[in-house]
Amino acid sequence: MPSSQKIPRKIIVVGAGIIGASIAWHLARKGASVTVIAEKAGGEATPNSFSWINASWGNPEFYFRLRHRSMAEWSRLAREVPGLPLSWCGSLCWDMPEAELDAYLAQHHGWGYDIQPVNHAAIAAIEPNLADPPAFAVHVAEEGAVEPVAAANLLLEDAVRHGATLSYGTRVTRLLQTNDRVVGVETADGPLLADHVVLSAGAGIVPLAASAGVDVPLDTPPGLIAHSRPAPRLLNGLVMAPGLHMRQTLEGRIIAGSDFGGTDPGINPQRAAEDLLAKVGSMLHGSDGLELDFHTIGYRPTPKDGFPIIGGVDGVPGLYLAVLHSGVTLAPIVGLLASEEIIGAQSRAELAPFRLSRFAKTGE
Ligand SMILES: Cc1cc2nc3c(=O)[nH]c(=O)nc-3n(C[C@H](O)[C@H](O)[C@H](O)COP(=O)(O)OP(=O)(O)OC[C@H]3O[C@@H](n4cnc5c(N)ncnc54)[C@H](O)[C@@H]3O)c2cc1C
Numbered sequence: 357m358p359s360s361q362k363i364p365r366k367i368i369v370v371g372a373g374i375i376g377a378s379i380a381w382h383l384a385r386k387g388a389s390v391t392v393i394a395e396k397a398g399g400e401a402t403p404n405s406f407s408w409i410n411a412s413w414g415n416p417e418f419y420f421r422l423r424h425r426s427m428a429e430w431s432r433l434a435r436e437v438p439g440l441p442l443s444w445c446g447s448l449c450w451d452m453p454e455a456e457l458d459a460y461l462a463q464h465h466g467w468g469y470d471i472q473p474v475n476h477a478a479i480a481a482i483e484p485n486l487a488d489p490p491a492f493a494v495h496v497a498e499e500g501a502v503e504p505v506a507a508a509n510l511l512l513e514d515a516v517r518h519g520a521t522l523s524y525g526t527r528v529t530r531l532l533q534t535n536d537r538v539v540g541v542e543t544a545d546g547p548l549l550a551d552h553v554v555l556s557a558g559a560g561i562v563p564l565a566a567s568a569g570v571d572v573p574l575d576t577p578p579g580l581i582a583h584s585r586p587a588p589r590l591l592n593g594l595v596m597a598p599g600l601h602m603r604q605t606l607e608g609r610i611i612a613g614s615d616f617g618g619t620d621p622g623i624n625p626q627r628a629a630e631d632l633l634a635k636v637g638s639m640l641h642g643s644d645g646l647e648l649d650f651h652t653i654g655y656r657p658t659p660k661d662g663f664p665i666i667g668g669v670d671g672v673p674g675l676y677l678a679v680l681h682s683g684v685t686l687a688p689i690v691g692l693l694a695s696e697e698i699i700g701a702q703s704r705a706e707l708a709p710f711r712l713s714r715f716a717k718t719g720e
Contacts, residue, residue, distance in 0.1 A: 365389060365551050366388075366389045366391070366549070366550040366551050366552075367383055367388050367389065367390050367391070367550055367551065367552045367553075367554065367698065368390075368391050368392075368393060368540065368541055368548060368550040368552070368553045368554065369383070369390060369391070369392045369393070369554045369556060370392075370393050370394065370528050370541065370553065370554065370555050370556065370557045370560075370564065371392075371394050371399065371555070371556035371557040371558060371560070372392055372394035372396065372397050372398060372399060372508065372512060372522070372524065373394075373398065373399020373400060373401060373402035373504075373508060373556070373558055373683070374399060374402045374405075374504050374507060374508045374683055374684055374687040375399075375556040375558070375678050375679075375680070375683050375687055375690060375691075376392060376394065376399070376508075376554070376556035376557075376678075377392075377399075377507070377508035377509070377511040377512045377515075377687070377691075378433075378508075378511060378687040378688055378690060378691030378692075379554055379556055379678060379690065379691045379694050379695060380392045380511070380512060380515045380520055381437075381511040381512070381514060381515045381518075381691060382691040382692055382694070382695035383515075383520075383695045383698065383699065384514075384515040384516075384518035384519055384520040385515075385518055385695075386695055386699050387699075388695075388698075388699060389519065390515060390519070390520040390521070391520070391521045391522075391523060391548065391550070392512060392515070392520060392521070392522045392523065393523045393526050393528055393541065393543060393548070394522075394523070394524055394526070394557075395524075395525065395526065395527050395560075396524070396525075397509065397512075397522075397524045398505040398508055398509060399504075399505070399508060399558060400558050400559065400560070400654070400655070401558050401559065401654045401655060401656060401657055401683065402504045402505060402508055402558075402683070402684070403504070403505045403652065403654070404579070404581060404618075404652040404653065404654025404655075405504050405581075405654060405683075405684050406501075406579075406581055406601065406603070406611065406613055406616040406617070406618065407501050407502055407503065407504045407684045408447070408499065408500075408501055408594055408601075408603070408616050408684070408685070409426075409427055409430060409442075409499060409500045409501060409502060409684060409685045410423065410427075410447065410496070410499045410685055411423035411424040411427060411464075411469060411685075412447075412449070412460075412464075412496070412499070413449075413452070413456075413460040413464070417467060418709055419663060419709075420464070420467055420469075421467075421706075422664075422686065422689060422706060422710075423682065423685055423686060424467075424468075424469065425689050425706075426685055426686045426687070426688050426689035426690075427498065427499075427500075427685070429688030429689045429692060430442055430500075430502065430688050431444075432688065433511070433688050437510050437511060437514050439510060440502070440506075440507055440510055441502060441503035441506045441507060441606050442500060442501075442502045442507070443500050443501055443502070443606065444497075444498065444499070444500040445499075445500050445501060445592060445593035445594065445603070446482070446495060446496060446497040446498070446499055446500070446592075446593040446594070447495070447496050447499040447593055447594035447595070447596060448474070448479060448482055448483060448493050448494075448495050448593065448594070448595050448596065449493060449494050449495075449496070449596040450490045450492065450493035450494070450596070450597060450598070451596045451597060451598050451599075451601070451615070452598075454492060457492070457493070457494060460494065461473055461494050469496065469498070470496060470497050470498040471494050471495070471496045472494065472495050472496075472497070473492065473493075473494055473495075474492070474493050474494065474495045475491065475492060476489050476490070476491050476492075478495070479493050479495075482495060482592060482593065483591060483592055483593070483595060484641075485590045485591065485640045485641045485642050485643075486595070486639060486640065486641075487638070487639055487640060487641050488639070490597075499593075499594065500594075501594060501603055501605075502684060503605060503606055503607075504684050507687075523543075526543050526544060526545060527543060527544045528541045528542070528543050528557075528564060529541075529542045529543065529544065529567075530542045530564065530567035531553060531564060531565075531567045531568040531675065532547060532549070533568055533672075536671060536672055536673065537672075537673045537674045538552075538553050538568060538672060538673070538674035538675040539674060540553065541553055550674075551674065552674055552675075552676060552698055553674060553675055553676070554676045554677075554678065554694070554698065555675070555676070555677050555678070555679070556678045556679070557679075558657040558679065558683075559574065559576045559655050559657045561574065561657070561677065561679045562574055565669075565675075565677065568669075568672055568675060569672075570669050570672060570675070570677075570712070571715075572659075572665060572677065572679060572712065573659060573660040573715050574657060574658065574659055574660065574679065575656075575658045575659075575660060576655040576656060576657060576658065577617070577655070577656050577658060578618070578620070578621055578653050578654070578655055578656075579613060579617045579618020579619065579620075579653070579654050579655075579656055580613065580618050580619040580620070580621040580625055580628055580629060580632075580651055580652070580653050581611050581612065581613045581618050581619075581651060581652050581654070582611065582612050582613070582619075582628075582629040582630075582632040582633050582636075582648060582651050583609050583610075583611050583648070583649050583650050583651065583652065584609050584610040584611070584633060584636070584646050584647060584648060584649055585609065585646075585647045585648075585649040586607050586608035586609050587604075587608050587609070587610060587643070587645070587646050588608070588642070589604065589608070590604060590610065590640050590642055590643060590646075591603060591604040591610065591640070595639075596615075596616070597639065599614050599615075599635070600612060600613075600614065600632070600635050600636065600639065601613055601614070601615050601616045602636055609649065610633075610636055610646065612632045612633065612635070612636050613632065614632070617656060617681075618653075618654065618656075619632060621653050625651060625653060626651070628651075629648055629650075629651035630648055633646065633647075633648040656681050657679050657680065657681060657683070658680075658681040659679060659680065659681075660715070661714075661715075662681070663680075663709065663710060664678075664679070664680030664681075664682075664686065664690070664710045665677050665678070665679050665680065665710060665711070665712050666678050666680070666690055666693070666694060666707050666710045666711070667694075667697065667703075667707055667710065667711045667712065668697070669712055670713055676694065676697070676698055677712060678690055678694055689706075693706060693707050694707075
């Protein structure tokens with residue numbers, strides 16, 4: 357950084373999930389004085405995530421580009437933070453009609469994604485334990501997964517080595533303002549002042565932003581993930597089959613949802629988890645001893661139009677927002693670009709489509 361650039365003296369990051377951890381890590385590495393305040397270490401949505409890192413189907417090109425770049429940024433983080441539990445295990449997908457699969461393949465291949473068509477024999481070679489491999493699927497070797505709580509904690513531990521302070525078990529009750537400028541936060545333990553406040557509080561962002569008169573349009577749909585007890589290796593990578601997305605964690609647990617965003621918990625979440633694990637069992641050879649251990653229900657922080665909200669807020673200096681679904685995929689790029697905007701005080705063009713102000717423009 358040029359010596360003429362002024363680093364904000366003190367930055368408060370609210371939230372210690374994967375987004376707050378990445379932002380705090382990037383800020384601390386750039387020399388800022390960072391205090392992370394969070395009720396819960398490791399986050400709220402983060403521990404309940406499927407944690408697939410991808411730039412897969414269903415997104416417009418500008419969002420694909422951000423996601424694809426973040427995949428590369430995960431490799432950078434893994435180089436800089438030893439022991440990050442990241443696995444580029446690849447994914448197999450046949451979770452849509454063949455015509456849609458063909459269209460996804462053609463589009464993403466054209467965008468430079470490492471996506472390949474695979475036949476029955478190739479699928480069986482990639483995942484030898486699939487009981488009934490389909491005739492056709494796509495394979496994306498460059499997709500992967502991370503164990504998100506361990507990753508967040510490692511980033512925060514490294515941020516501490518670079519001078520950051522962590523305050524866990526602390527609830528932020530509101531933002532403090534002087535005139536319109538955000539100058540700190542009120543916590544259950546008293547006020548804390550700062551030059552800049554970053555709200556990376558997941559679903560908890562809504563009341564905090566509202567305390568400064570800022571409306572964050574957010575949905576928080578629930579998603580249930582079933583976790584097996586640790587088992588011998590049955591899966592090599594991620595499997596996206598119709599009605600069942602699954603992967604095996606580094607610890608050996610098979611985790612599964614009816615899709616990566618989790619299953620609707622319904623009125624009987626335990627039953628939903630048992631059904632998921634039964635489906636896993638029926639799809640995999642060698643799964644005889646596989647047992648359900650527990651299930652999680654997470655609330656996905658999802659801006660109303662589905663895209664991330666990242667950036668400052670017009671008319672409210674000192675405040676920075678970062679709330680998104682696909683936060684596990686996007687944490688490295690969000691941390692990198694947000695830290696550059698906060699410290700460099702310069703807008704990054706890559707984030708232009710993701711400002712809160714888009715909602716005011718469309719009236720959404
Ligand atoms: C079932 C499910 C499946 C998912 N699958 C994927 C996937 O496959 N790939 C992917 O990329 N993403 C996936 N996601 C989304 C991803 O997990 C989230 O986008 C991400 O975890 C959000 O992280 P975060 O740090 O923003 O929020 P969180 O993890 O929710 O952390 C919020 C933090 O803010 C703190 N906080 C909130 N309010 C306050 C307050 N008032 N005072 C103090 N602290 C506060 C909390 O204590 C916590 O530390 C999934 C999510 C779910 C639930």
